Amino acid sequence: MNWLSNIPPGIKNIFKKEDDGADTLWTKCDGCGEMIFQRDLDAADQVCPSCQHHLPLDVAARLALVFDNGQYERIAVPEPVQDPLKFRDEKKYADRLKENRKKTGEADAMQVAAGTINSATVVIAIQNFKFMGGSMGLALGEAMLKAAEVAVARRAPLIVFAASGGARMQEGILSLMQMPRTTVAVQMVKEAGLPYLVVLTHPTTGGVTASYAMLGDVHLAEPGALIGFAGPRVIEQTIREKLPEGFQRAEFLQEKGMVDLVVHRRDLKETLSKLVRVLIKERRRVAPAVTIPARAVAIEAPKAQTPAPIQLDKAAE
Ligand SMILES: [Zn+2]
Numbered sequence: 001m002n003w004l005s006n007i008p009p010g011i012k013n014i015f016k017k018e019d020d021g022a023d024t025l026w027t028k029c030d031g032c033g034e035m036i037f038q039r040d041l042d043a044a045d046q047v048c049p050s051c052q053h054h055l056p057l058d059v060a061a062r063l064a065l066v067f068d069n070g071q072y073e074r075i076a077v078p079e080p081v082q083d084p085l086k087f088r089d090e091k092k093y094a095d096r097l098k099e100n101r102k103k104t105g106e107a108d109a110m111q112v113a114a115g116t117i118n119s120a121t122v123v124i125a126i127q128n129f130k131f132m133g134g135s136m137g138l139a140l141g142e143a144m145l146k147a148a149e150v151a152v153a154r155r156a157p158l159i160v161f162a163a164s165g166g167a168r169m170q171e172g173i174l175s176l177m178q179m180p181r182t183t184v185a186v187q188m189v190k191e192a193g194l195p196y197l198v199v200l201t202h203p204t205t206g207g208v209t210a211s212y213a214m215l216g217d218v219h220l221a222e223p224g225a226l227i228g229f230a231g232p233r234v235i236e237q238t239i240r241e242k243l244p245e246g247f248q249r250a251e252f253l254q255e256k257g258m259v260d261l262v263v264h265r266r267d268l269k270e271t272l273s274k275l276v277r278v279l280i281k282e283r284r285r286v287a288p289a290v291t292i293p294a295r296a297v298a299i300e301a302p303k304a305q306t307p308a309p310i311q312l313d314k315a316a317e
Contacts, residue, residue, distance in 0.1 A: 072115030080138035093170040108139030112147045118273040123151040126161040133165035141178035148185035157195035162213040166206015179211040195279035221250035221259045
């Protein structure tokens with residue numbers, strides 16, 4: 001051991017490249033601990049061939065998996081105020097943003113794209129866990145609003161892929177304000193009579209679970225995904241009880257009714273496609289019924305208006 005640490009850094013670097021190459025050839029599965037050949041894992045969309053454990057999937061790979069022919073249009077998101085609190089912990093928040101932008105090549109933790117799933121137009125908002133844990137800040141609020149606006153303008157369903165550690169602490173109260181803001185975005189889509197679907201991926205926690213991630217018409221989840229508000233350790237310490245097996249996992253939540261369906265990644269596109277078709281057909285069938293209360297309001301309206309001019313005439317006399 002000692003003689004290794006005495007090797008000058010320059011010589012170590014000669015061997016470093018080879019080591020990095022070896023790391024990317026094989027990946028250890030978090031589910032069964034087996035070493036999987038990276039090429040096999042890529043071919044299976046990052047699902048372990050031995051135990052079917054779902055490993056994280058990149059934003060680009062996820063979009064390519066769901067959209068027809070892997071083709072889609074990226075929607076630009078308006079840029080919010082940067083670092084409004086001039087926040088600093090161990091690092092400046094501005095520096096953290098810079099680092100994460102360099103690492104991911106994205107402006108923030110949510111990306112918006114439009115395209116077709118089995119020929120049906122959809123808008124997708126997807127969270128990038130690699131960008132500061134997919135945390136919800138001002139930029140994410142902007143992305144959700146933009147996604148909702150585009151969905152309404154194109155009369156397309158909105159699908160959200162959630163993955164988040166929660167609110168972005170570096171933006172303080174402003175990050176918490178994104179909870180009602182994103183809820184308004186979801187409401188816009190629902191008021192336009194369009195489906196809103198949520199796919200909960202590992203992990204979806206905190207303020208994201210407490211807002212738009214739990215407002216879907218249908219909630220899908222990936223197998224084994226951790227979904228909750230507070231983490232299991234915090235809950236255990238608070239209630240001083242041992243939590244049941246599989247607590248806050250997708251399968252457990254399906255059993256309890258918080259998740260509608262746990263879907264294997266290979267079936268995700270087909271499931272989304274079926275849901276979009278059924279929900280759009282359903283909305284069309286429901287549409288005439290929606291106009292009935294509108295007509296009722298129109299009949300009531302003159303009644304409310306008629307007394308006003310009479311009173312005014314009397315007052316004039
Ligand atoms: Zn495995």
